[in-house]
Each structure stands twice: as structure tokens, then as C-alpha cells.
Amino acid sequence: MDKAFQMTKARSDTPPKRPVMLAIAGDSAAGKTTLAKGLVEAIGADRCTMMCVDDYHRYDRGERKQLPFTALHPDCNYMSIMEQHLQLLATGEPILKPIYDHGTGQLVRPVLVEPKDVVIVEGLLPLYSKMSRACFDVRVYLDPPEELRRQWKVTRDTTKRGYSKEQVLAELDRREAESAEFIRPQREYADVVVRFSPIAVRHDPPGTPLSAELMLRPTIHHPDLTGVLVPGMRRAIHQKLERDENGRPVDTVHVHGYVSLEESRLVEKTIWSALGYEGEAPACLGTLGDAPRSEPLAITQLLLLYHVLDLLGTPHS
Amino acid sequence: MDKAFQMTKARSDTPPKRPVMLAIAGDSAAGKTTLAKGLVEAIGADRCTMMCVDDYHRYDRGERKQLPFTALHPDCNYMSIMEQHLQLLATGEPILKPIYDHGTGQLVRPVLVEPKDVVIVEGLLPLYSKMSRACFDVRVYLDPPEELRRQWKVTRDTTKRGYSKEQVLAELDRREAESAEFIRPQREYADVVVRFSPIAVRHDPPGTPLSAELMLRPTIHHPDLTGVLVPGMRRAIHQKLERDENGRPVDTVHVHGYVSLEESRLVEKTIWSALGYEGEAPACLGTLGDAPRSEPLAITQLLLLYHVLDLLGTPHS
Known part of the structure; x- marks a missing residue:
């Protein structure tokens, strides 16, 4: 490569705009797409590039059958190419992204991905x-209890991906060691760890939305919720100063499934007005397919939306 | 993207080694692969990555039928991704390269390409x-007379790609305007322009290898041949100071098809010893499939090999 290369670089037009980069990591069927979808809708699909990094498979389904690891294993994926593509997107450059066809198990024609203002990257690794x-600017890890994730995976893969329940359970078992070794350790590096789950000690009526436990690490600047989570609300939403599993200080916010719409809206309005907006937060948050709207999900999404809009430089009050 | 990104970059291991980058551009069937093959063999396949940039098609064959341009048109290709991949290779980084299947006309599973010491990139654009x-460190453009290239393309595409002569000729006509607009202008940017052709005024016996006319632009440092191309040899090989079509000074070296093995070897030995090697230049140069060895091709390849080995830092005398 000659000197002209550097000169060309220096002489080129203004560098591309760097997008806001948000990662949503988590194991298969942990709820990554559900969480991301409401965010994309709130940000606006025209400003948002959403992509999955589970397509960087080095081997197709047939080849993997001969191999001693599952698709979760980094050796089963072009990890350095995934890193390279994330860097390119983070610097505003397009990529030609590989595509894995879940239907056929084949690696097929790649697609052009161009970063818009916000890039939401979800996937296993x-x-x-x-x-x-x-x-990434914001790193999220989805951490549902394993039993719940297994139920979600069975439901999804039997209804949407054509597998039998036995096949899904066998696959979950086959993946367990690699989940523990490669997927779950990512939790430690997340700025926000999200755990949707029922509350064990309660007996909520069927159909009560899951509660959310949000671990907010001080690795990024979260909006100040201490003023809003006043004693009167503490039954449904509360924030606690705790230590994570490594002894590091974190805030945890618990949003109970039975939180009332009024209480939820107050929290949402506080986060929303911290960004300089008046009125209600976007109504698309909390959407759960055909199920009833989930306030814990809405608050989780709004917290992430806060970071995205904050980084985009949306007007503050 | 946060500060940690820069820090990680700065803290990472020694940067990857930058390979020597050689481009061989030219129209379809101009002889790019033939020229490249002998080079790869001389350099050693273990030190050499060879790739074709004609796979960056934006559309497959079916989609192109609906479009007003051929595969030669930059708009028909992911040009910015091709540039990005060339930059990555030039800085020693791997790429996940798209693949176009000439048999089916489909875009298929991409492949990992890792740059070895030398990267030879051939293609249309x-x-x-x-x-x-x-x-690129060295830029080559292959510029055979159009009539000869058409013959080569008919021969190759009817014997190796399953087309009829009529189909190939119709495709050549369909591509002519885009060849003139996008392919041939690359000639101007080459450090070395190579034209294999019969010499019009001579009547060589059938089977005489084609002559070569090499235009050596002073954009890179060519080995000094003035001492070796002595008067006694001038019948078969001669160098001339000329002007290119834009009036810029160039050296042109003519190697006639009937050059004797002795004369050719003397030129080769001069170039070879300029690199600090003793004895004969690699015997694999000049190979033309099943046809007799071509001394003009061997000298052309050796000149390019000179640049590659020189840039690799092979010991000079």
C-alpha cells in the first residue's frame, strides 16, 4: 500500500456520521427481538438499522453435524469478521453481511447493511x-431464568421454526455447556442487565405480566430515578443500591408485573422529561405481540430509549 | 462508540503485516488469470492470496435481466464494499468475500479471504x-487488441462456460459501451500496461507466440533494462522512450514472439540478478496451458515478480 492511500484518506470528504450503537445480547429465545422491536418503533424505522449477529456462522447445518461444538461456540463463527463489521458500522461504514437461512440451514447471499442514526445489534455473542x-455505546444483556427461557424457546421453535418439543429440549441440553461457557459470561460486561420473570413468592392471577429486574451498572450514565420512586410507589417499583456478583456497586430497579398504569406512566414521564420531552412517552413501548401490554417491558425499553436519544443529542430541557 | 474503542485499538497487539498488493485489471478474457497463475507459482501459493473482484455483484443473473446495464457497470456492483475489502486486505485484515457462481448466476455463500504476504487481485474493475x-503497490492493465480478446472470449466461454459462439458475440456487443466507459479508462492508471498481440507487419509461422508490448509508467521504479537491451538483441527485444496517449513520458519494452530462448534468458537473468538472486529465474514463468512456453509472457511475469519480491524485501545484491 503506498503513500497515496493515506493521502486519499486524508483528502476524502467529511467522514461518515457515527451511529449510536446498542447491543442486545442473550441466549436463544431470551426475548431479544421483543425488546428490540419496541425500540425500533419508538426511534423510527427510518432512523434505525437492526441486525442480528447470529449469521456469522463458519459452517452450515450439514457441516456442523460433523463438528464437536454447536453454533454457540465462537470457533463455529467468524468472530473476527463480526468484530470487523461491528467496527465498520460503528464508524458509519456499510458492510456486506453474511446471511444464515434458519429454514434451510444454509449460508446464502449476503446483504448490504448501511448504518442509519442508530444501529441495534442483537444476537448470541x-x-x-x-x-x-x-x-457499542450501550450494552444490554437479557437474562431470564433458564426455566422461563426454555419454555419460550420451546414455544417459539415449535410454532415458528417447525421443530418438535423433543427436538428443542434435546438441542437445549446439547447447548447447555456452551451457553454457560460463552453466552452467560457476557452478562458481566453489560451496562444494563434485564431479567423478566414471575415473582416467586407472589401468587399473581394468570395473565399478570412478568416483572422486570433491571441491573443498571454505573458504566454509563443512567437517568436519575431516585426522585420519582417515592415511598408511595415502592410497592410496584423500587430502586436499590446493591452489589453485583463480582461485588461491584450497581443500582437495581424492580418493576413488578402488577404495577399500575398510573405508577408506570409516572416513571416513564420522569425518564421522558429528563430528555427534555413533554407529555407522554411513545405509546408503542411495552408491546408484547398479542399479549396484553407489559408495563415492566415499557419501562425497560424507555430506559434504553433514553440512552439512545440522549446520545443522538435530542434536545434536553 | 466510546473511548474504550480507541483504547482497545491502541492496546491491541502489533498490527497485522501489510501484504504486497498487486492488481491485474482488464476486460473479460483479457488474459488476467494466465498472467496471474505463473506469478502465484513463482511466489509460492503458500505466500500468495489470489482473488477475483468480479464477485461484488449487487444483482444476480435473473435480477440483471430486468436492468438497463450489464455486470460491467459500477452501479451493478457493490463498489464501496469492494473498496472497503481492498483496504482491509491492504492493511492485513481478513475479509468475508462475496461469491458469484458463474455456473448458476447466483450469489452464494461468502468465503473468508486472509491476506498472505502477497495479494494478487484480478478482475474487471x-x-x-x-x-x-x-x-495497490503495483497496478497492471491487460490491453490486448479487441479482436484478439473477442477470439479468446469466444474460445473460453464456448469450451469452459457452456455458451454458444452466437451468445458470446451478442454479449460482447451488449457490453461494448460499458467496456469503453468503465473498463478501458483503467488503463490510464496502470503502472504497467501489457499488450499481447501478433505483430501486424510480420508473417510469423503458425504457433509463434504472441509478442508483448509493455508500457512501463514511471509511477513505480522499474528495473533498469537499458544495459541489457544492447544493440545485438534489438531485433527481438527493445526499449523505447515514448509518450503515452496523454503525452506523459513512458518506457515501452517490446518483446517479439520469435525472441530466442537465449535472448529471453539474458533479459530474465538481468532482472533476476537486479533482485540479488543468482542463476536462472523461476522456470514456471511463461507457461500458457498446453501451448508452448511464451518468452514474452515469461519476461512480463518476471518484471511483475521483480516488483513483488522487491517490495517483500527479498535480499538485494
């Missing part, structure tokens, strides 16, 4: 390496 | 843009 983590 | 040109 986006926070696996230091280099990939460094590409 | 590697010198099309300023950014792509800047990625």
Missing part, C-alpha cells in the same frame, strides 16, 4: 470479545 | 476508483 464490546 | 487504486 455481540458482547463476547473486548473489541466487539468496545463498538 | 479493481482500478476503477481512486480509493481502490490507492490500495
Whole structure:
């Protein structure tokens, strides 16, 4: 490569705009797409690039049958290419992204992905390496209880991906060791860890939305909720100063499934007005397919939306 | 993207080694693969990555039928991704390269390409843009007379790609305007322009290898041949100071098809010893499939090999 290369770089037009990069990591069927969808709708699809990094498979389904690991294993994926593509997107450059066809198990024609103002990256391993983590402004890890995730995976893969319940359970077992070794350690690097789950000690009526436990690490600046989570509300939403499993200080916010719409809206309005907006937060948050709207999900999404809009430079009050 | 990104970059291991980058541009069936093959063999396949940039098609064959341009048109290709991939290779980084299946006309599973010590890139448009040109240390353009190229294309596409002669000729006509607009202008940016052709005024016996006319632009440092191309040899090989079509000074070296093995070897030995090697230049040069060895091709390849080995830092005398 000659000197002209550097000169061309220096002489080129203004560099591309760097997008806001948000990662949503988590195991299969942890709820990544559900969480992302409401965010994309709130940000606006025209401003938002959403992509999944589970397409960087080095082997197709047939080839994997001969191999001693599952698709979760980093050796089963072009991890350095995933890192490279995340870096390119983070610097505003387009990529030609590989595509894995879940229907046929084949690697097929790649697609052009161009970063819009916001890039939401979801998948099994986006926070696996230091280099990939460094590409993101906000890192989220979805951490439902294993039993709940297994139920979700069985439901999805039997209804939408054509597998039998036995096949899904067998696959979950086959993946367990690699989930523990490669997927779950990403939790430690997340700025926000989200855990949707029923509350064990309560007996909520059927249909009560899941509660959310949000671990907010001080690795990014979260909006101040201490003023709003006043004693009167503490039954449904409360924030606590705790230590994570490594002894590091974190805030945890609990949003109970039975939180009332009024209480939820107050929290949402506080986050929303911290950004300089008046009135109600976007109504699309909290959507759960055909199920009733979930206030814990809405608050979780709004917290992430806060970071995205904040980084985009939306007017503050 | 946060500060950690820069820190990670700065803290990472020694940067990857930058390979020597050689481009061989030219129209379809201009002889790019033939020229490249002998080079790869001389350099050693273990040190050499060879790739074709004609796979960056934006549309497959079916989609192109609906479009007003052929595969030669930059709008028909992911040019910015081609540039990005050339930059990555030039900085020693791997790429996940798209693949176009000439048999089916489909875009298929991409492949990992890792740059070895030398990257030889051949194709229709590697010198099309300023950014792509800047990625190369040595830029070659193959410029056979159109009539000869048409013959070569008919022969290749009817014997190896399953087309009829009529189909190939119709395709050549369909591409002519875009060849003139996008392919041939690359000639101007080449450090070395290679034209294999019969010499019109002579009547060589059938089977005489084609002659070569090499235009050596002073954009890179060519080995000094003035001492070796002594008067006694001038019947078969001669060098001339000329002007190119834009009036810029160039050296042209003519190697006649009937050059004797002795004369050819003397030129080869001069170039070879300029690199600090003793004895004969690699015997694999000049190979033309099943046809007799071509001394003009061997000298052309050796001149390019000179640049590659020189840039690799092979010991000079």
C-alpha cells in the first residue's frame, strides 16, 4: 500500500456520521427481538438499522453435524469478521453481511447493511470479545431464568421454526455447556442487565405480566430515578443500591408485573422529561405481540430509549 | 462508540503485516488469470492470496435481466464494499468475500479471504476508483487488441462456460459501451500496461507466440533494462522512450514472439540478478496451458515478480 492511500484518506470528504450503537445480547429465545422491536418503533424505522449477529456462522447445518461444538461456540463463527463489521458500522461504514437461512440451514447471499442514526445489534455473542464490546455505546444483556427461557424457546421453535418439543429440549441440553461457557459470561460486561420473570413468592392471577429486574451498572450514565420512586410507589417499583456478583456497586430497579398504569406512566414521564420531552412517552413501548401490554417491558425499553436519544443529542430541557 | 474503542485499538497487539498488493485489471478474457497463475507459482501459493473482484455483484443473473446495464457497470456492483475489502486486505485484515457462481448466476455463500504476504487481485474493475487504486503497490492493465480478446472470449466461454459462439458475440456487443466507459479508462492508471498481440507487419509461422508490448509508467521504479537491451538483441527485444496517449513520458519494452530462448534468458537473468538472486529465474514463468512456453509472457511475469519480491524485501545484491 503506498503513500497515496493515506493521502486519499486524508483528502476524502467529511467522514461518515457515527451511529449510536446498542447491543442486545442473550441466549436463544431470551426475548431479544421483543425488546428490540419496541425500540425500533419508538426511534423510527427510518432512523434505525437492526441486525442480528447470529449469521456469522463458519459452517452450515450439514457441516456442523460433523463438528464437536454447536453454533454457540465462537470457533463455529467468524468472530473476527463480526468484530470487523461491528467496527465498520460503528464508524458509519456499510458492510456486506453474511446471511444464515434458519429454514434451510444454509449460508446464502449476503446483504448490504448501511448504518442509519442508530444501529441495534442483537444476537448470541455481540458482547463476547473486548473489541466487539468496545463498538457499542450501550450494552444490554437479557437474562431470564433458564426455566422461563426454555419454555419460550420451546414455544417459539415449535410454532415458528417447525421443530418438535423433543427436538428443542434435546438441542437445549446439547447447548447447555456452551451457553454457560460463552453466552452467560457476557452478562458481566453489560451496562444494563434485564431479567423478566414471575415473582416467586407472589401468587399473581394468570395473565399478570412478568416483572422486570433491571441491573443498571454505573458504566454509563443512567437517568436519575431516585426522585420519582417515592415511598408511595415502592410497592410496584423500587430502586436499590446493591452489589453485583463480582461485588461491584450497581443500582437495581424492580418493576413488578402488577404495577399500575398510573405508577408506570409516572416513571416513564420522569425518564421522558429528563430528555427534555413533554407529555407522554411513545405509546408503542411495552408491546408484547398479542399479549396484553407489559408495563415492566415499557419501562425497560424507555430506559434504553433514553440512552439512545440522549446520545443522538435530542434536545434536553 | 466510546473511548474504550480507541483504547482497545491502541492496546491491541502489533498490527497485522501489510501484504504486497498487486492488481491485474482488464476486460473479460483479457488474459488476467494466465498472467496471474505463473506469478502465484513463482511466489509460492503458500505466500500468495489470489482473488477475483468480479464477485461484488449487487444483482444476480435473473435480477440483471430486468436492468438497463450489464455486470460491467459500477452501479451493478457493490463498489464501496469492494473498496472497503481492498483496504482491509491492504492493511492485513481478513475479509468475508462475496461469491458469484458463474455456473448458476447466483450469489452464494461468502468465503473468508486472509491476506498472505502477497495479494494478487484480478478482475474487471479493481482500478476503477481512486480509493481502490490507492490500495495497490503495483497496478497492471491487460490491453490486448479487441479482436484478439473477442477470439479468446469466444474460445473460453464456448469450451469452459457452456455458451454458444452466437451468445458470446451478442454479449460482447451488449457490453461494448460499458467496456469503453468503465473498463478501458483503467488503463490510464496502470503502472504497467501489457499488450499481447501478433505483430501486424510480420508473417510469423503458425504457433509463434504472441509478442508483448509493455508500457512501463514511471509511477513505480522499474528495473533498469537499458544495459541489457544492447544493440545485438534489438531485433527481438527493445526499449523505447515514448509518450503515452496523454503525452506523459513512458518506457515501452517490446518483446517479439520469435525472441530466442537465449535472448529471453539474458533479459530474465538481468532482472533476476537486479533482485540479488543468482542463476536462472523461476522456470514456471511463461507457461500458457498446453501451448508452448511464451518468452514474452515469461519476461512480463518476471518484471511483475521483480516488483513483488522487491517490495517483500527479498535480499538485494
